Amino acid sequence: MRVVSLVPSLTEAVARTLPGALVGATDWCTHPADLDVTRIGGTKNPALDRILALAPDLVIANEEENRAPDLDALRAAGLAVLVTEVRSVPQAFAELDRVLRACGAHGRPRWLKEAEEAWAALPEPAGRRTAVVPVWRRPWMVLGRDTFAGDVLARLGVDHLYAGHPDRYPRVPLDDLRAAAPDLVVLPDEPYRFTGDDGPEAFPGLPCALVSGRHLTWYGPSLTEAPRVLSEALRAARR
Numbered sequence: 001m002r003v004v005s006l007v008p009s010l011t012e013a014v015a016r017t018l019p020g021a022l023v024g025a026t027d028w029c030t031h032p033a034d035l036d037v038t039r040i041g042g043t044k045n046p047a048l049d050r051i052l053a054l055a056p057d058l059v060i061a062n063e064e065e066n067r068a069p070d071l072d073a074l075r076a077a078g079l080a081v082l083v084t085e086v087r088s089v090p091q092a093f094a095e096l097d098r099v100l101r102a103c104g105a106h107g108r109p110r111w112l113k114e115a116e117e118a119w120a121a122l123p124e125p126a127g128r129r130t131a132v133v134p135v136w137r138r139p140w141m142v143l144g145r146d147t148f149a150g151d152v153l154a155r156l157g158v159d160h161l162y163a164g165h166p167d168r169y170p171r172v173p174l175d176d177l178r179a180a181a182p183d184l185v186v187l188p189d190e191p192y193r194f195t196g197d198d199g200p201e202a203f204p205g206l207p208c209a210l211v212s213g214r215h216l217t218w219y220g221p222s223l224t225e226a227p228r229v230l231s232e233a234l235r236a237a238r239r
Helices: 008-017 048-053 068-076 089-102 110-120 148-155 174-179 213-217 226-235
Strands: 003-005 022-025 058-062 081-084 129-132 134-136 158-160 184-188 208-211
Touching: 003 008, 008 022, 008 058, 008 089, 008 110, 048 068, 058 068, 058 089, 068 081, 081 089, 089 110, 089 148, 110 226, 134 184, 148 158, 148 213, 148 226, 158 184, 184 213, 208 213, 208 226, 213 226
Parallel strands: 003 022, 003 058, 058 081, 129 158, 129 184, 184 208
Antiparallel strands: none
């Protein structure tokens, strides 16, 4: 199989499971660090001509990360395109299995089994906390309804306050985020790179948890260690 991936987490999953299958990936596909394939642009603006020149047997994509017009254009050019939908941890496992089998894997890889076991063994949270989870600033945008990251946090005992919002990633004024009075603010380092010097200052008096965006939003090998890594970051939330 010759595979082009338009999704960073799927790139990591395929590269880990089927070395040599990937021939193209986006500029944002940072894992594994030594991945040596043709880069085909961004997730939202892939270079379609570069993809076509690679003559892949399969292009793997995601309904949230990639634009429908780009995927339609690839199909119109005769390429097979597999589009995933991942909005919960169980759905991530099912979709990863589907993608890897479509790419030529025989059975589930060890890392995927270990990831499932890690999440199945997660103890019931001792208590629950509320949070707002910004994913961008200028303008401020937060997790809304029906998101994979929201499900991840819920399984760790954190209920984000905009889970019932009609939008999946609503724009919310900063004053409204503060007025929501969450127990903590969860600040990932992607897609916006929040840091100790860029983010917490906007929420004076509130504990802020700086978390790995890869562990919060990626569905791939990082799922194996995500429960531990995220739990530690949430416990370390500081004012």
